[in-house]
Amino acid sequence: xxTSRGILTPADVLERRIRRKLGRHLLLLGxxxxxxxALRLASASKDHIRDLHRLQRMDRLRKNAxxxxxxxxxxxxxxxxxxxxxxxxxxxxxxLIRAGTWQSDLFRMASLLWSVPVSQGYGRRMxxxxxxxxxxxxxxxxxxxxxxxxxxxxxxxxxxxxxxRAERLVHVMDAFIVGAVPPYSFLLGGKLVACLIRSRExxxxxxxxxxxxxxxxxxxxxxxxxxxxxxSSALGRSSLxxxxxxxxxxxxxxxxxxxxxxxxxxxxxxxxxMRRYLTLRRHAYARGYEFGxxxxxxxxxxxxxxxxxxxxxxxxxHGVNREVFISWLASNGxxxxxxxxxxxxxxxxxxxxxxxxxxxxxxMEPRALRDESFRQWHPTELLPLLDWRLIxxxxxxxxSQASNLTGHG
Numbered sequence: 001x002x003t004s005r006g007i008l009t010p011a012d013v014l015e016r017r018i019r020r021k022l023g024r025h026l027l028l029l030g031x032x033x034x035x036x037x038a039l040r041l042a043s044a045s046k047d048h049i050r051d052l053h054r055l056q057r058m059d060r061l062r063k064n065a066x067x068x069x070x071x072x073x074x075x076x077x078x079x080x081x082x083x084x085x086x087x088x089x090x091x092x093x094x095x096l097i098r099a100g101t102w103q104s105d106l107f108r109m110a111s112l113l114w115s116v117p118v119s120q121g122y123g124r125r126m127x128x129x130x131x132x133x134x135x136x137x138x139x140x141x142x143x144x145x146x147x148x149x150x151x152x153x154x155x156x157x158x159x160x161x162x163x164x165r166a167e168r169l170v171h172v173m174d175a176f177i178v179g180a181v182p183p184y185s186f187l188l189g190g191k192l193v194a195c196l197i198r199s200r201e202x203x204x205x206x207x208x209x210x211x212x213x214x215x216x217x218x219x220x221x222x223x224x225x226x227x228x229x230x231x232s233s234a235l236g237r238s239s240l241x242x243x244x245x246x247x248x249x250x251x252x253x254x255x256x257x258x259x260x261x262x263x264x265x266x267x268x269x270x271x272x273x274m275r276r277y278l279t280l281r282r283h284a285y286a287r288g289y290e291f292g293x294x295x296x297x298x299x300x301x302x303x304x305x306x307x308x309x310x311x312x313x314x315x316x317x318h319g320v321n322r323e324v325f326i327s328w329l330a331s332n333g334x335x336x337x338x339x340x341x342x343x344x345x346x347x348x349x350x351x352x353x354x355x356x357x358x359x360x361x362x363x364m365e366p367r368a369l370r371d372e373s374f375r376q377w378h379p380t381e382l383l384p385l386l387d388w389r390l391i392x393x394x395x396x397x398x399x400s401q402a403s404n405l406t407g408h409g
Contacts, residue, residue, distance in 0.1 A: 011280040015309055018273050025055075025267060054391065059267055060117045061388035068109065068386055075102075075109045079382065080137035082183045082375040087368035089134040090184075092192060092356040094142070096205050097127050110141055110181055113385055119145070119176045124210060126173070126202075130193050132184070139184045140193035143177035144202075147230055153256030153324040154230055158337045168337050170224045173206070175231035175327075178240075183377035187367045190240050192359035195251045197229050198327045200349045225344045227333035232258060232322040241325040246358040249348060252325040266302055274305040281308055 061068075097103040107127055111118050123146030130140040147154075147169060154172075155165060175197055180189030196202070206226040213222055231252070233241065241252040266274075278285050278301065285301040306312075330336060330344035350358075368374065384390050 011277060014273060014277045014280065018270065018277060021270050025270065056267060057117045058388040058391050061112060061386060064112060071105055072109060072386065075106050076379050076382065078106055078138045079181060079379040080132065080135060080183060081379060082377040084135045084137060085183055085374065086134060087187060087365050090356065090360050090364055091133045092139055092196060092352055093131045093133050094196060094201055094352055095129045095131060097129055103129055106138065107141060110138060111177055113181060113382060126205060130196060138181055140180035140189055141177050142175065142193060142197060144173040144229060145176050147172045147174035151230065154326060157255045157326065158334060160338055164339055170222045171227045171336060173226060173229050175229050178231060183374040186374040188363040191244060191363050192356065194240060194244060195246060195355050195359055196352055198251050198329050198349065199352045199355055201352050203329055203346060203349060227330035227336045227344050229327045229329065230324065232324045246355065246362060252327045254323060255326050256324050258322045258324060271298065271302065274302060277305055
């Protein structure tokens, strides 16, 4: 607001700009407003939810245009054509990748294919390329990161106190990228990739990297053991994780839904304006993400901005209720997290190769027999899905190729 002398401060000018941009953006996405200020979805269909994310995805592709132009053609060679895939020979392996490598570049490019843009993760991170060793081609992606500190569905299942959660959340990770790339996605490869999270190799890699890590604040060794991984669907109800089991072992279990709160409908450029606004208002959240803040930091920063500007916090309730799932890597994981047990039981875990063989027999081979269209796939078909200019001209995502790219169905 203007000062008593009628002069706008820099914060006032920025606030006006944020109000204009936010209003225009929400209208452009197609949100409707309730009389109480809350947002309303015009439709809860998966196609509509994809369309809500289209501008966000276009922006992500635009920012990566130089990278894709410089590295895309070379990296495209790691994607299989349908003719290179033998459904009876598919044999997955996991490669834990490091930043600054060509594998990291391949992960970056492949993650841009997701029809709903994916997070970059927070705090601890484990990113995997999933390879098909039968032809040395990319099968899919997995990325695990620090879980949200507050997740009602998870906390209700575990039944821990706030103090217990603060002490033991270190034993939990969140899968923020899970899925197969074409042509494996046409063969239900996303189910295979999701099952690989509950493997001995993932638990062992976590132990090597984080078991002896020291808390930034406490300065104490956490002795972390990975006993559970949470994830949530990107498009409302999930067709990927529901009833996901192999040979009598449940790999993910549904534990509820999110409340429909989030920040995907606040684009990056608008968020940067909000951070500058918080700086001018001398707010603590303006400092940026720091280790220990968790993935809710961005949401809290936006909420703080809206509060300072007098907006109803329901503006952050976008109404996309995502299904929440948990994978118990330790069969006594719930007891570990509630404090009843201290030693994880990993006796039911399988190796990646064994999971691959079971998934291939249950899902991939039967799908190949029912539908051989995957054989016509060629990696060059990915190029239109990585061009923001083509996506910007598409009136609505209708769920053909793009719907098969994300594992979070």
